[in-house]
Amino acid sequence: MTADTFRIGLAGLGTVGVGVIKILQTHADMIAARAGRKIEVLAISARDQGRDRGVDLSAYEWTENPERMAGDPRLDAVVEVMGGSDGPALSLVETALKARKPVVTANKALIATHGVRLAGLSDQTGTPLKFEAAVAGGIPVIKALRESFAGNRLNAVYGILNGTCNYILTEMRRTGRNFLDVLEEAQAKGYAEADPTFDIDGIDAAHKLSILTALGFGVKPDFPAMKIAGIRHVSAGDIDHAAELGYRIKLLGVARRLDDGKIVQSVEPCLVPEGHPLAAVDDVFNAVFVDGDFMGKEMLVGRGAGEGPTASAVVADLIDLVRGDRGPSFGVPVDDLVTATWAGPADIISGFYLHLNVLDKPGVLAAVSAILRDYNVSVEAMIQRGRNPDQPVSIVLTTHEARQADIDGACAEIAKLPQVTGSPCVMKLIEI
The missing domain is CATH 3.40.50.720 (NAD(P)-binding Rossmann-like Domain)
Structure with a gap:
């Protein structure tokens, strides 16, 4: 040698x-x-x-x-x-x-x-x-966190961390097709694996976010502590409803520090305002936002996977x-990495999107509204389409800021209503 x-x-x-x-x-x-x-x-x-x-x-x-x-x-x-x-x-x-x-x-x-x-x-x-x-x-995000942003105390690291999911959601929005059709196309094009579980269930993005959280906040990676939800349950109807409300649905990995020092760490589909830079990141591209106390917000964008x-x-x-x-x-x-205190449902406050499938019977809206009221959840906007006594119809609500714990409790009660079919689809409204 x-x-x-x-x-x-x-x-x-x-x-x-x-x-x-x-x-x-x-x-x-x-x-x-x-x-x-x-x-x-x-x-x-x-x-x-x-x-x-x-x-x-x-x-x-x-x-x-x-x-x-x-x-x-x-x-x-x-x-x-x-x-x-x-x-x-x-x-x-x-x-x-x-x-x-x-x-x-x-x-x-x-x-x-x-x-x-x-x-x-x-x-x-x-x-x-x-x-x-x-x-x-x-995208040189590891180097950026370890070196370029080292002089900042970070408030948040978040973004689109899985190109497969981003491609599927983009195509669903563009074509109006359902999840399974677009997944099959993504597999044919080589954007999704034969077994796409790690991608579409959010596990791939969660592995990445665990690393970014450790780098961004000086904490020990704790993958088991993370809340993870994939995109299997996102329907073409959800994509359309989000657009009507002025949002696009993206699978986001979010790590942010709350005022009390607790850290939120989650991977889940969220509604992003159409004017937010992340909303314009489509297809197989990834994007990472880094928010620091002196530098402000910076976004890094590029291809997040592939040979090259x-x-x-x-x-x-x-x-x-x-x-x-x-x-x-x-x-x-x-030895300087600390054990994080992770935020729980009682700590997390956000606006939320709720999609309910209900039997079109008198009193269903009143029953849903009463449950939301009892859990201190205030409705911001509502979409109701169609009238069909033989088939479930959609009710879509967005809420003002509420605690995750209250939303979870309300949705559990709403799911028990005899007029409601299936589980409510719940996603956060992201304004960061």
Whole structure:
């Protein structure tokens, strides 16, 4: 190994791993000039050695067990893009850090689940752990939180963190089609996986938000504490009703600090005013707002996934490693991360959107209004369409600011009414 070459082992040859190889092959000289040393892939590892991945891998050594990379003295760093919060990915990263081998990973589930422990190993051994590619693909939001905004006390970090959901909601709005039709199209176009659960149920976005919350507020990642709701229940009717009310529905990850120091952390579909910059972020794009006390609000927008953007973030981390960037993984030493006090339903205040399917019988509106009154919920606007004694009809309400706990209680009571069919659809009105 020559001193002017930085050699890496690459574990995982899916979309991102192949993208890393393409970038390093295509821009070898430019990257060497920017990093100060040539970055070269020496060893690779993946489950299927024989599969054609559309890129020349003949120059690289094949490693059957990726964990062996951690002990290879020829390697200067390990790149983990296998995915999964446990198993081989966790074993490789943990072993590499213990062996003082720097790690670059794109694995959001791994960092959200085991980030504190891995960052602790990084601190103890003085070994960098970098994960820019774990959140929002090519948008440099990790670097921004850790470096550019480091002089600010943050009030909120929020945005669109999943391109699959954003594409589905965008197409539902544009075409009027229902969720399942657009999901099928997204799968055909490669925007959604064959098993789309992690995306459409909000888990992918929640992993990312857990990392952003830790970076933004100096707290330990706590994925299990997060409220998570996906977009399966969002109907074409909800999209239309939101538009009539002046809103667009977006799956948002929101982390914000309340006046009493508690932190709100949730992933759920929300109604965003049409004039808000997030409302204009469509298709597979991601966007992250950062609100700081001195800087105000800044928005970062770009492609949040895919071969090129995510691989670009991995390569950027490698360049930082070569340049000698060895800052703490979460912006502060892991021992300085605090255990957050998370806000509960009694702490969260918002306006809300309620969509009820009801039998068109006399007295249903009066019954719904009485329950809302009893839970201190005031109606701001209402839409009622159609009259059909044989089929349920829609009633859509928006409320003035109310406590989440009161809305939850009211909706539980409304669902028990004999005239109401199914569970009420409830979403927050976001004004931040």
